[in-house]
Amino acid sequence: MKEKKYTGSPLPFRGSKRYYVKRFRDVLQQVGDVDTIVDLFGGSGLLARVAKDTLPHCRVIYNDFDYYVDRLAKIGETNALLHEIAPLLTNIQRDKKVPPEVKRKALSLILKHQQRSEVDYITLSASLLFSGNWAQSYEQMAKQTMYNRMVHGDYDATNYLNGLEVAHEDYRTLFDAHKDNKRALFVLDPPYLQTEITAYKEDTYWQLKDYLDVLTLIQQTKYVLFTSGKSQILELCQWLNQSYNAGLLKGSIKYEQNSRINNFAAYKDIMIARI
Structure with a gap:
């Protein structure tokens, strides 16, 4: 029986990258010599699932810090x-x-x-x-006020975790375990600056210094990084690079698209890749 190919997370998750699956898959298909993919901020595991389906020969590690499993x-x-x-x-x-x-x-x-x-x-x-x-x-x-937004059919996660290695670690610990592997690709979808995060398990505010720590970590690696136009992190990186020769996101390619929260709100999703 052919396994189901997921284009969205099997259960609702704020920040799920369902709108970016196609572009993410396209980028993965251009990746060169890679044997390990590490999804450091795994969220719903959708990016790790897509990575395994796209590059089945690779070891794929899903860091489920929020215990989505x-x-x-x-x-x-x-x-x-x-x-x-x-x-x-x-x-x-x-x-x-x-x-x-x-x-x-x-x-x-x-x-x-x-x-x-x-x-x-x-x-x-x-x-x-x-x-x-x-x-x-x-x-x-x-x-809260309730609305009838019932889904049709049952939720199903059959085979969703097949082939994935699930970890529950601080992203820095997991990064340290694989940083010396030159054939590793890091996937990073950290909480966005200026974004409501109350749907996450850890309701601690993601600060600017945390984001800069991430950008500093990945400077010498292959990566796919997700951020939002709200964060203005790209403008900050440009200023740091010009003012202090920081080299943040050097050699990367940027992809942008508008993603919708509901009928009244949307935001700019940004994917940055160096592969």
Whole structure:
């Protein structure tokens, strides 16, 4: 049986690179002598999955710092809970607000489920909250207005992790383990500056110095780096290079595209590659 090729993450994840899959794959197909791909900020694992499917001969390491794999392991339970909630929304039009009495019933089902097992609130958010909004707890879900945004069909992660080596390490530790391998390609999708990060496990603010640490690390390596036009990191690198001959992102190629958060908001996604 032919394995499924993923073009998006199997469960919702803020910052998933589904809009960049084609360009990322195109860049990977141009990579020269590489035997190892290290996804340092693995997120949903989509980039690592695409890398393995594109370059199956390579060792691909997915650094799952946010333990996305725990959410994947509970897909069956998440689907079951959504099946319980779905009948409550049958008479509510798509993308319309859920009446208070229906919301109370949905919350009751969620709370009942939470008493038995951990609830994947990020996935529930995609079905019950306005596009781009996220909850990470029952309390956060209860405070927000619900909308009928139920997905059609079950979530499925069959074979998603096949062939990937999953790590749960600080990115610097993983980088140090592979930095001397001249045939390694590093994939980096760190939290964006000026971006809301409350949907991530670690709700600590990603500061400018953290980004500069990353850029300094990769100067002598092959890499594919993702950032956002909001961060203005490219302008900062240009200034540092001109003023202090820093050499940041030297020899790289830049790709840009607009990515949409919802019907009202979009941002510029940037991919920078040196391969």
